[in-house]
Amino acid sequence: MTNTPDAKPMIELLDVSKNFEAGTALHPTNLRFARGQTTVLIGPSGCGKSTILRLIIRLLEPDGGLIQFDGDRMSPKNIAEFRHRVGYVIQDGGLFPHLTARDNVVLMARHLGRTEVELITRLDELATLTRFPAEALDRYPGQLSGGQRQRVSLMRALALSPELLLLDEPFAALDPLVRAGLQKDLKEIFQRLQQTAILVTHDLAEAAFLGDHIVLLNEGRVIQQGLLGDLRDRPGSEFVTEFISAQRSLAFA
Amino acid sequence: MRTIRKAGRQEGKQARRRSTRRYCLPVFLLLFSAVCASGKPLIIGSKKFTESYVLAEIAKHALSDGGLPAEHRQGMGGTIILWEALRTGQIAVYPEYTGTIAEEILKSPAMVSPEAIRAELAKAGVGMTDELGFNNTYALVMRRDAAEKARISKISDLRDHPELRFGLTHEFLNRQDGWPPLAGRYRLAQRDLKGIDHGLGYEALRNRSIDVKDAYSTDAKIAENNLVALEDDLRFFPQYKAVFLHRLSLPAEAIGSLQRIAGSLDEARMIRLNAEAERTKDYARAAGSYFRERGETFASGGSETLASKLLRWTARHLQLAGISLLLAVIVGVPLGIMASKGGAIGHAILAVTSAVQTIPSLALLALLVPVPFFGISARTAIAALFLYGLLPIVRNTASGLQDIAQPIRESAIALGLTSGARLRQIYLPMASRTILAGIKTSAVINIGTATLAALIGAGGLGEPIISGLNLNDHATILQGAIPAAVLALLVQWSFDLLDRFVIPKGLRL
Ligand SMILES: Nc1ncnc2c1ncn2[C@@H]1O[C@H](COP(=O)(O)OP(=O)(O)OP(=O)(O)O)[C@@H](O)[C@H]1O
Ligand SMILES: [Mg+2]
Numbered sequence: 001m002t003n004t005p006d007a008k009p010m011i012e013l014l015d016v017s018k019n020f021e022a023g024t025a026l027h028p029t030n031l032r033f034a035r036g037q038t039t040v041l042i043g044p045s046g047c048g049k050s051t052i053l054r055l056i057i058r059l060l061e062p063d064g065g066l067i068q069f070d071g072d073r074m075s076p077k078n079i080a081e082f083r084h085r086v087g088y089v090i091q092d093g094g095l096f097p098h099l100t101a102r103d104n105v106v107l108m109a110r111h112l113g114r115t116e117v118e119l120i121t122r123l124d125e126l127a128t129l130t131r132f133p134a135e136a137l138d139r140y141p142g143q144l145s146g147g148q149r150q151r152v153s154l155m156r157a158l159a160l161s162p163e164l165l166l167l168d169e170p171f172a173a174l175d176p177l178v179r180a181g182l183q184k185d186l187k188e189i190f191q192r193l194q195q196t197a198i199l200v201t202h203d204l205a206e207a208a209f210l211g212d213h214i215v216l217l218n219e220g221r222v223i224q225q226g227l228l229g230d231l232r233d234r235p236g237s238e239f240v241t242e243f244i245s246a247q248r249s250l251a252f253a
Numbered sequence: 254m255r256t257i258r259k260a261g262r263q264e265g266k267q268a269r270r271r272s273t274r275r276y277c278l279p280v281f282l283l284l285f286s287a288v289c290a291s292g293k294p295l296i297i298g299s300k301k302f303t304e305s306y307v308l309a310e311i312a313k314h315a316l317s318d319g320g321l322p323a324e325h326r327q328g329m330g331g332t333i334i335l336w337e338a339l340r341t342g343q344i345a346v347y348p349e350y351t352g353t354i355a356e357e358i359l360k361s362p363a364m365v366s367p368e369a370i371r372a373e374l375a376k377a378g379v380g381m382t383d384e385l386g387f388n389n390t391y392a393l394v395m396r397r398d399a400a401e402k403a404r405i406s407k408i409s410d411l412r413d414h415p416e417l418r419f420g421l422t423h424e425f426l427n428r429q430d431g432w433p434p435l436a437g438r439y440r441l442a443q444r445d446l447k448g449i450d451h452g453l454g455y456e457a458l459r460n461r462s463i464d465v466k467d468a469y470s471t472d473a474k475i476a477e478n479n480l481v482a483l484e485d486d487l488r489f490f491p492q493y494k495a496v497f498l499h500r501l502s503l504p505a506e507a508i509g510s511l512q513r514i515a516g517s518l519d520e521a522r523m524i525r526l527n528a529e530a531e532r533t534k535d536y537a538r539a540a541g542s543y544f545r546e547r548g549e550t551f552a553s554g555g556s557e558t559l560a561s562k563l564l565r566w567t568a569r570h571l572q573l574a575g576i577s578l579l580l581a582v583i584v585g586v587p588l589g590i591m592a593s594k595g596g597a598i599g600h601a602i603l604a605v606t607s608a609v610q611t612i613p614s615l616a617l618l619a620l621l622v623p624v625p626f627f628g629i630s631a632r633t634a635i636a637a638l639f640l641y642g643l644l645p646i647v648r649n650t651a652s653g654l655q656d657i658a659q660p661i662r663e664s665a666i667a668l669g670l671t672s673g674a675r676l677r678q679i680y681l682p683m684a685s686r687t688i689l690a691g692i693k694t695s696a697v698i699n700i701g702t703a704t705l706a707a708l709i710g711a712g713g714l715g716e717p718i719i720s721g722l723n724l725n726d727h728a729t730i731l732q733g734a735i736p737a738a739v740l741a742l743l744v745q746w747s748f749d750l751l752d753r754f755v756i757p758k759g760l761r762l
Contacts, residue, residue: 083669094664140759
């Protein structure tokens with residue numbers, strides 16, 4: 001798992017753009033997401049981070065350009081099969097309130113015809129991996145804490161061992177202590193699984209802690225990408241400096 | 254001037270009659286006469302007032318005595334429904350009045366000769382017996398004391414009393430020989446007009462909330478309540494000679510049995526029979542008196558106990574409400590799913606189901622009765638209840654689904670669930686509370702509305718209610734109203750119980 005530029009990317013955006021009536025959410029953009037790496041999308045609110053994830057999982061249809069997954073062009077035709085190879089976690093978890101934690105996690109695997117034994121084994125592995133208390137598996141989302149809900153959401157996204165994990169501000173609604181614990185666990189999980197992931201966050205410290213590669217966006221455009229050190233030491237524009245110093249003053253004031 | 258207007262009216266009516274004849278396809282007539290002929294009991298209809306019930310009972314026994322089993326569907330919802338039922342062969346016989354036949358059925362008020370009427374009716378496969386003997390015309394009635402005080406004895410006297418309050422039956426308010434032409438002819442200017450049920454109208458007269466109402470001249474209640482019938486001094490009301498209308502395809506001996514009743518009922522006798530029926534609340538018994546007076550034996554059908562009647566009404570009521578509810582769920586939930594997607598189709602579905610609810614029940618029944626499959630069967634009642642039950646289910650299903658939060662929808666899509674699985678496993682369970690609430694509303698509405706089934710002779714708890722309204726007999730009304738209310742409560746409770754099984758636990762925290 002090297003990060004040489006010519007290694008085939010897991011996912012690649014080629015001139016992908018998206019407009020809404022109110023304006024352009026994403027200008028034609030090229031992005032490559034390397035295998036086994038965590039790429040962080042960061043930038044001010046409304047800059048198009050969520051839009052990129054939603055285009056990848058095809059909750060939105062791109063207006064232009066194409067997206068390639070493992071070399072295959074994605075289209076509405078092959079999207080169903082593709083979705084089984086991708087996990088998606090959103091801010092408030094998006095858990096189904098009428099299903100227990102257990103059923104939320106195994107819903108899709110069961111739908112695909114896995115046996116109950118397989119499901120139980122997998123659930124065990126996931127609970128251990130995400131440090132989710134086994135006795136809470138039979139509770140409903142309404143009976144779980146915010147942090148536990150995000151762990152269930154993570155288990156659900158990982159249930160089918162996805163090749164790609166998309167996380168849209170998964171910790172934004174949590175208190176700092178719980179958030180720190182989850183960040184640490186997530187980092188371990190990523191390392192253990194060699195997981196390819198795209199993480200959307202507002203938080204530069206989180207980006208630095210979890211991300212291998214950082215993509216800074218503003219107003220629907222990629223402003224600069226690289227390691228955090230590159231952005232800090234060789235800012236490509238005034239905006240980069242401003243964005244980084246604003247966050248630092250918040251975090252270390 | 255009157256003749257010119259009349260001629261114009263007649264032309265319009267003939268055009269209407271032609272257009273109604275078009276859907277009266279001979280095929281259906283054949284079909285229904287075949288059904289009629291096939292050993293089943295002959296069905297006799299009656300309108301919902303005492304005299305009609307009694308005449309129908311008399312016809313029933315006359316036919317039964319002649320060896321032709323007959324069944325009496327009591328108190329169907331008015332001339333249009335009975336006529337359509339007879340025209341399409343769903344009933345075999347019902348008592349009618351010559352004036353109504355000319356004005357309402359043939360829409361030719363000028364047609365007076367029985368030959369001309371018979372020839373016209375024959376085109377619809379319907380025959381008419383000779384006159385039974387009495388003339389039951391419309392009359393306007395007032396409390397005797399009030400009439401005397403105001404010196405009113407003729408309808409034209411009403412002209413000087415524009416302050417009088419009128420309570421008229423809905424049928425009279427709209428008839429060709431009813432209020433509007435009557436008011437025109439007599440130049441009456443009363444403004445205070447209310448539509449009120451016939452039986453309740455007597456009550457209203459008694460407690461002085463109205464001053465004048467329409468009545469039938471042989472109505473026993475006129476004498477009973479110390480009312481006077483005002484003289485029709487301009488001879489406005491046509492003759493309402495009672496006759497039986499029957500299918501021409503009836504066996505000759507059946508027609509003969511009906512014909513033997515003709516000429517045997519004068520006004521005095523009819524008033525007496527009506528009074529007896531109202532006093533005893535037993536129409537069959539009044540019919541029995543008629544046969545006894547003629548020196549004939551009368552085999553009473555054996556009176557049913559109240560408990561067994563209640564059981565029969567309630568069972569039928571539940572059957573009507575239950576089947577229609579089931580159909581409304583089967584159709585309403587998918588329609589609600591379609592409606593939840595919005596767009597032109599979604600709006601159209603909601604608009605149509607809402608519009609259906611605004612159709613008055615009698616109008617809906619009158620629309621359905623001439624349709625071949627429906628007729629005066631329980632099917633029509635079920636169809637009407639089904640239509641009334643749709644809206645709450647469709648609307649709640651649609652709004653329950655629309656209320657599901659966007660992140661939940663997107664999670665379900667992103668997981669890769671097919672749209673069918675999303676609906677079955679995620680959206681419908683999540684909307685179950687709202688959908689169930691809609692079904693509950695619909696069930697309660699159906700229990701209440703199922704009383705209308707009695708208007709087309711389909712039975713249920715409406716039977717005692719309508720018959721009690723007609724007799725102005727509270728006990729009989731309550732025999733239907735109390736069980737109906739209890740049923741509605743039970744349905745409510747059982748749905749509350751059902752909530753626990755149907756709504757997923759995770760949504761009830
Ligand atoms: N469904 C939509 N309809 C219309 N406009 C939208 C829609 N989704 C996003 N937008 C707009 O597109 C732009 C980008 O939105 P996006 O959700 O990608 O921002 P974001 O970077 O994720 O912001 P945040 O950090 O606040 O979540 C915003 O201006 C937003 O208002
Ligand atoms: Mg966002």
